[in-house]
Amino acid sequence: MSEVVTRDPATGRELRRYPAHDDAVVERALAETSAAARTWAAVELPDRLAMLRAAGKLLTERRDEYGSLITAEMGKPLAESLAEIDKCAWNCTVVADLARGWLADSEIESGAGRSWISYEPLGVIFAVMPWNFPFWQVLRFACAALAAGNAALLKHSPDVTGCALAVEALFTDAGAPAGLFRSLVIEGARVPSVSARIVADPRIAAVTLTGSERAGSAIAQAAGAALKKTVLELGGSDPFVVLAGADIAGAAAAAARSRFGNAGQSCVSAKRFIVVDEVAERFVSALLAETARLEIGPLARADLRDTVVRQIDESVAAGARLLTGGRAAAGPGFHMEATVLDHVTPGMAAFTEETFGPVAAVVRARDDDHAVELANDTEFGLGCSVWGSAGHALAVGRRIRSGALFVNAPVASDPRLPFGGIGRSGYGRELSAEGVREFTNVRTVVVA
Incomplete structure (x- = not known):
């Protein structure tokens, strides 16, 4: 049997x-x-x-x-x-x-x-x-x-x-x-x-x-x-867009929760952190501080962890900068280090593929228009989170294709609201x- x-x-x-x-x-x-x-x-x-x-x-x-x-x-x-x-x-x-x-x-x-x-x-x-x-x-x-x-x-x-x-x-x-x-x-x-x-x-x-x-x-x-x-x-390869005028500390804390909750194994978690140059250094510093405080569980299977490691290695080889993590954790089980990549660009694995694990890909944008262009440079369209002054962030977010748009909040499902993508x-x-x-x-x- x-x-x-x-x-x-x-x-x-x-x-x-x-x-x-x-x-x-x-x-x-x-x-x-x-x-x-x-x-x-x-x-x-x-x-x-x-x-x-x-x-x-x-x-x-x-x-x-x-x-x-x-x-x-x-x-x-x-x-x-x-x-x-x-x-x-x-x-x-x-x-x-x-x-x-x-x-x-x-x-x-x-x-x-x-x-x-x-x-x-x-x-x-x-x-x-x-x-x-x-x-x-x-x-x-x-x-x-x-x-x-x-x-x-x-x-x-x-x-x-x-x-x-x-x-x-x-x-x-x-x-x-x-x-x-x-x-x-x-x-x-x-x-x-x-x-x-x-x-x-x-x-x-x-x-x-x-x-x-x-x-x-x-x-x-x-x-x-x-x-x-x-x-x-x-x-999904959800964009998490950080604009000038955003609450950087709040955005970084939400970014870490969204990306590393469930060990990053969520279709609706933020995956590409698109940050305008004006606030990029501050955001990356805050995100690293939040990441250092995290305790995450293992990935569900060894093959899933292997895929994430491959995506990290390919992205670094293509020019991304590894700021922390990047490796399978030592010891039994299927643990993976929480990872932050900076200077990720279109064409890299961490940008084009869905990273179903604890990997945050920081993508730097020149301005709002460039941020929208980068956010829309994907075949996915599940959720989108935009951070900035409310009116400004909403206006930018409306230009990004997604099934859900959250302003100054991480994307999350709610039984009272419809959930799905394009x-x-x-x-x-x-x-x-x-x-x-x-x-x-x-x-x-x-x-x-």
Whole structure:
């Protein structure tokens, strides 16, 4: 029997082995979620939301248990894991409080006697989720899908199999009907073929993926062939723009939190720090001071660390200046030194690629126009953070392409606000009313 093995990123040691699901188990999961979707769609919205509220309470009650599981499987410090669980519980509460308004019929004036838009469930939503936020990534899609009256089938990263099964148990314990939320355990070698087969299955109504461009492209191709809707949240190379007049100390502190939180393993964290020459030296000095105070966890796997080291080495060889860090940390596990590169320019790996690890790339700009040019010199378009006097920073930020613009604050997701990107960062939205409605049939109803 095939198995999935999880490992502790802090030590590299094996945590646990899980039997992989074979074709028969996958088929049973498809049948169960399909049946549950039909039943759940007929459940009144207040009752569906009551289940989400119960899930939020369980997350709070079990935060220590779940936080420890995240740290064990993914490697982030326990404080960050607990904060992730708290955010999941908050998301459950926000959706439970607000989804009645988000999903209510919307009256439209027209020439008919009466006309309106209704938001109706699609069926089973297939989700492919990554390891970096093993509970949050799942809960933000699942709350939306289940609130809208759908069922959910999850293919999580094998690295966080324990988390995947814990989320399935969470919804069961919160009162979800049998089969409403199922987690599949698929070993890495079989993921592409099994995922493609699931997407093509007529019992799957839509697909959502958070992950790499490569994975997103594969899922989008499979879904396109099956004429099924997709929501993709992919990579990012977010600009963090510091203008003359910015609060340098505040910007540097926020920059360090954004870049080095979760050991830099976040699609929406700041990655390219584009700083106008007038304040560049002050910002770099402050950023180095903030970086020196950091304690970061390991990366999730050795291959991820190897990629980051390669990106640093290539950038330095191309002329970037290494100010601190730059190496894999000595000892067991997959630790990496917090790294700051200065004088990064377009064409370097740290500029053109997504750096999914603790690497801050400082890019110097002559002026505002040059900062905008550099910020837009990417195929990604997830988030953007601009620092300066409020009006000035907003005006500059509006000229930068992104799914989200934050002025004098680091980019962060909020259950009340839509989240997603443009370009190679994906399409569609998660969270808020827009995220809940992504998994519905927006139906026009006209009564003559």
